[in-house]
Amino acid sequence: xxxxxxxxxxxxxxxxxxxxxxxxxxxxxxxxxxxxxxxxxxxxxxxxxxxxxxxxxxxxxxxxxxxxxxxxxxxxxxxxxxxxxxxxxxxxxxxxxxxxxxxxxxxxxxxxxxxxxxxxxxxxxxxxxxxxxxxxxxxxxxxxxxx
Numbered sequence: 001x002x003x004x005x006x007x008x009x010x011x012x013x014x015x016x017x018x019x020x021x022x023x024x025x026x027x028x029x030x031x032x033x034x035x036x037x038x039x040x041x042x043x044x045x046x047x048x049x050x051x052x053x054x055x056x057x058x059x060x061x062x063x064x065x066x067x068x069x070x071x072x073x074x075x076x077x078x079x080x081x082x083x084x085x086x087x088x089x090x091x092x093x094x095x096x097x098x099x100x101x102x103x104x105x106x107x108x109x110x111x112x113x114x115x116x117x118x119x120x121x122x123x124x125x126x127x128x129x130x131x132x133x134x135x136x137x138x139x140x141x142x143x144x145x146x147x
Contacts, residue, residue: 053110
């Protein structure tokens with residue numbers, strides 16, 4: 001008789017209760033939301049790092065162009081569009097103009113002004129995201145001297 005009582009009691013405790021299921025589902029939901037949050041943050045950080053690296057490369061390219069160009073007494077401002085996802089060559093457009101198609105993601109606006117001396121010029125390079133029009137980082141100023 002006592003053996004039958006213990007067997008029935010074990011059989012009654014064999015399953016999981018609704019409270020246990022709710023607690024385990026809550027723990028799984030919290031863990032999944034943390035994993036998804038971590039992945040989305042990582043993706044956002046990777047995208048920003050890629051954009052900032054491309055903007056730095058554009059600024060370096062334009063500084064090299066300014067350095068390599070001959071000194072002119074009345075230089076003109078210009079803009080160049082750059083593609084980060086394909087191998088399109090930079091496209092020169094009017095100053096602060098629109099890029100030709102959707103493949104260009106960055107635009108460098110380059111404008112000269114008078115320098116601190118009559119034989120120098122200050123060039124300002126501003127990198128802009130073409131999709132949003134947002135400036136990426138601060139404007140860079142380069143001084144070119146006629147030697």
